[in-house]
Amino acid sequence: MLRRQARLRKEYLYRKTVEDKFKNIQAKKDKLKRSLEENIPIHGDLRKRALALQEKIEWEDEGPEKAAIIGGPSGGANTLNSQDDEYRYAGVQDPKIMITTSREPSSRLKMFAKELRLIFPNSQRMNRGKYEMKQLIHACRANDVTDFIVIHEHRGIPSSLIICHLPYGPTAFFQMSDVIMRHDVPDMAPMSEQYPHLIFHNFKTSLGLRTANILKYLFPVPKEDSRRVITFANHDDYICFRHHTYKKVDKNIELMEVGPRFQLKLYEVRLGTLDALEAADTEWVLRPYMNTSVKRRFLSQDDGWQLEDDIN
Template identity: 65%
Template sequence: MVSWKNKWFVVAKLQLRRQARLRREYLYRKSLEDQERQTAERKLKIKEALDSDKPIPTDLRQEALALQKSLEYDDEGGEGITSHIDDEYRWAGVEDPKIMVTTSRDPSSKLKQFAKEMKLIYPNAQRMNRGNYEMTQIVQACRANEVTDLLIVHEHRGEPDGLIICHLPYGPTAYFTLSSTVMRHDIPDVGTMSEAYPHLIFHNFKSKLGKRVMNILKYLFPVPKDDSKRVITFANQDDYISFRHHVYKKVDNGKDIELQEVGPRFEMKLYEIKLGTLENADTADTEWRLKPYMNTAKKRKFLSDD
């Protein structure tokens, strides 16, 4: 007779095999993106040359006939080539996200309080004590409970200084530094924390990387109702993202709007995006990394086109 321990071992082994298979399929689809994108660009060049009655570029003349025949099967529908981003956020807006918030090991009382306030920011969020759990155990537990995003806050000498956002089950994982953190209880005349789904305001996320970061932050929140009186703002200035949290009410018979900050408030700065989850971050591809010691680093703005 098979014991329950052997049954649990078999089920766990099958789950690990399934996760590994899904991960391989995701990586394979991602590896095909560059090839498909290059083919689409060559087709577009040939189509533009034929439509404008111009000579076909010399580097495309050998394969021009084959590409022209394949153009007959391309339609006008859709938005072009699908990417790994479509796999990452396929259920965004359809199902509400499920957030897990935790801390680094041996957190101070201030970091614990900050984690509690972060849990109140995100609807459908839960907070977990880190304890002695390994990162692999945490990620596997989150996957088993259908958690969509894992948030980890770090500190330095009692001050929150880091935020990691890991999207499950495939990634990406975004790394931010935190600065100028002000807790809720440090804000004078702080308002009550509403549990309504918030409206989101994103300012100055114009570049391709900026839109990528905007999606990572946006999909942490469910779709709000029209009558929600809660507003969360992500304002980018010089690649520093200011986080502000307000509730509002209408006064003077709806002629004016009165804002009230409910906190917390802090500044975020992106320094890395990994195409993977936290347990395999060392081997995952790096989508983007901040290089502050380059000569042109001070002049460039990565999240905006300025």
């Protein structure tokens, strides 16, 4: 098992290196092509290789293999790269999810973990106990778990949600607020075990699509006649979670809230798993103390996302 994991990890790193190489070359070609089309001076870094790159551009086409090898922004509709390697065959096999909490959880956090287990189909809840994170991740990999979810609390109120996709990542960190559990929802409808239909609203940027993919692939493909709906609505970078069932009454649709309710705010995405975060690359991180942070919307504006390498 250890040899297999080491081999798969080496293959993943090799693919990522090759894709980074092709991505850099393609970026130079795009800059040169834009300079030629708009009749503007060629960038100084491209002048030495401008003729060689121009010859390569003439023989290129926009075939599907180009997008698959080079890839675009992470989480795009038609891109396949190393970051989305584990999501490539989503829908073929249902996800398998493990949910746990921080150490010594309160009774409310245990109750909330049980409610999350009902939200995600094919999920199991595990008591944290005294297990180390490396032991939990290793056990999940050995049992073909696709996603590992950890819930943290502050004074009995759930405050943080971590979604770790296995076996390589990514790991998304969300701040949780305004949590209302199922038993606190007025006129609560009974829980349905049908696979839910998903609604994602206002996820427009590359980071928004990446976040939507991380949340979307926690759920299996629903049937057409499913009457269960889960909504992730983005407003000012706060993702509102709502859970409903519906029925038709005299050609009208009546919504019944199932619960729970909460809001999520993404603050970091790492290209690794929880057992090796120190060695993982940072794909994106929230910088709330920048002068322009109040004006920027990272999930719903086109200019809201920068990679960690571009920031540095």
